[in-house]
Amino acid sequence: MHNFTRRHFLKAFGITSAAALTGIGLTPLAAHSAGKAHVVVVGGGTGGATAARYLKQLSPDMAVTLIEPNATYVTCYGSNWVLGGFESIEAITHGYDNLRDRDGVDVIQDKVIGVDADSRTVRLESGDSLQYDKLVMSPGIDFKYDDMPGIEEADAETIPHAWKAGSQTELLRAQLQAMPNGGVYVMVAPPNPYRCPPGPYERVSMVAYYLKTHKPRSKVIVLDPKEGFAKQGLFEEGWAEHYGDMIEWRGGSNGGRVEEIDVSGKTAHADGGQERVRADVMNFVPAQRAGQIAHDAGLTNEQGWASVDQRTFKSVMDDNIYVIGDASVAGAMPKSGHAANNQGKIVAAAILRELSGQEPLDPSSASTCYGLITLDYGVSIAAVYQYQNGAQAAVEGSGGVSPLGQSSTFRRQEAEHTRAWYAGITQDIWG
Structure with a gap:
């Protein structure tokens, strides 16, 4: 995995950070006008870390606080390779030093135990509390053991x-x-x-x-x-x-x-x-629902997931809270790492536009999901999404799946792309 860099990934897939944001409505005015607002991000996984990093990079004067109980994050994507015996747990473990030291995100290792939407305050397990102008929740999943x-x-x-x-x-x-x-x-x-x-x-x-x-x-x-x-x-x-x-x-x-x-x-x-x-x-692997803090904050529906305005990922329950990643109801977008990464960028742009008094735009994004069948045999599925008629919808004719009946050379290239994708996206998220 370590032979692939973010540059290789971006070159292979024609993606740059700026290009990824053109479809979600970011303008220099929005970034500049965000000023000294304070955005708190709960959860340092794929969606939360992406949102924190892009908010700070795009609006350096903004105060961005990321709250995560663990010192490091281990990605679910890539974890199957550890079970296959050809990758280590260390290789899929990521820290927050770059977000803190290079990007200027205030990273707090603590657990959020409560959200007071009226006072715009989050309470931490340590006893501290933080006030926010906007709150981004990326709580991941929890399990429904009662179903079995x-x-x-x-x-x-x-x-x-x-x-x-x-x-x-x-x-x-x-x-x-x-x-x-x-x-x-x-x-x-x-x-x-x-x-x-x-x-x-x-x-x-x-x-x-x-x-x-x-x-x-x-x-x-x-x-x-x-x-x-x-x-x-x-x-x-x-x-x-x-x-x-x-x-x-x-x-x-x-x-x-x-x-x-x-x-x-x-x-x-x-x-x-x-x-x-x-x-x-x-x-x-149990049935799943949004992470517990989303339930405690009153952000979930009867099915256990967080309903959002899919244009901005703002919670339908609160005008100052956004929910991204696996916990959210995101239309055609899958509950995947790449989708959460895109949602982190969408919400960063949406918050910057709102704080600057600009209307949200209809975002576009993409998601690619790779899988390995052997070390040298990869398959993939990809799609492009656009906000249409109130929901994230797959763009007709975009994306697709790997074709059946391909040569070993083709499958080996897909496996190489899989590892390149991992290196690129994790560097994009955690630096």
Whole structure:
């Protein structure tokens, strides 16, 4: 990964920071007029760190505070490569020194425990509080363990989700390393909507890559409540070519709808209790919702996600709060890292325009989602989005998915683009 730079990424995909912002309405007047306003950003992941960095770069006089409880952030995108055994957890871990020292963002390592919208104040776990003119929330996801009988959040120390990268990634990796040759890895995939639509299937690929290399008599089973998944044809083509019958995917109407999990027995009960699938390593990815602080702040809808004005990502619940990233309802935009990165830029421009008294413009953005099936076999899906008729909509005829039936050279190039994309986007976010 480290052989690729942001320059290579930008050259490969024809993107620059300035070009990325032309579609979201930034003008020099907006940046200048923001003055000494104070914007607080909650959450230092992909969306939050992007918003903080671009706000400060585009309006240097603005006071921008980023609040994040952890000293570093481990990206979910790229974490499957750690499970595949060819990348380290350190390589997908990012700090905030550049945002603080070079960009001038005030980074506070603390946790937000409350938001008072009336007084425009956030309360911190340390006992401090901060006032804001505008608040950007990028709280990520939390899990709905209540939706699955038999398993609780505390059981993640036995049956990991690894859908928040870091210690959970390392736990799942250790379990795979300890699994006997000939053992069974079972993933219980989440229902829609969830973070990173193709993510479970790249994970299955990377687990199979590790097992084929080190424990080739093992089996991979995916129990999926859905009847299909993102890039399914591409993944299944790659699985057949590289893993034969090692991977078995079961959709919702074919025994994939899990109704209960026996934690002690590492057994999934499906198909009305008629089917019992026992695992040596079980990876349960629960149903998801917006991060807890969004609920506590009263920003979520009945489905557990934050509804926003998709033109600006301003919360429909409060005129001074914006919600971006996986937690938001963003029309056709997926819950992906690249989408969150774009949303961070959209909200930066929207805030600058509002503070300068300018009307918001209709933003355009793009999202590319890569996946590895082996170290040298990549697939991708891309789309362009534009605000139309009150929602983020995919632009007809834009983007597309990798074509089926391509050569090993083509797939190797996609794998190289995958790693270049990661290097470029993470440098764009955290410097």
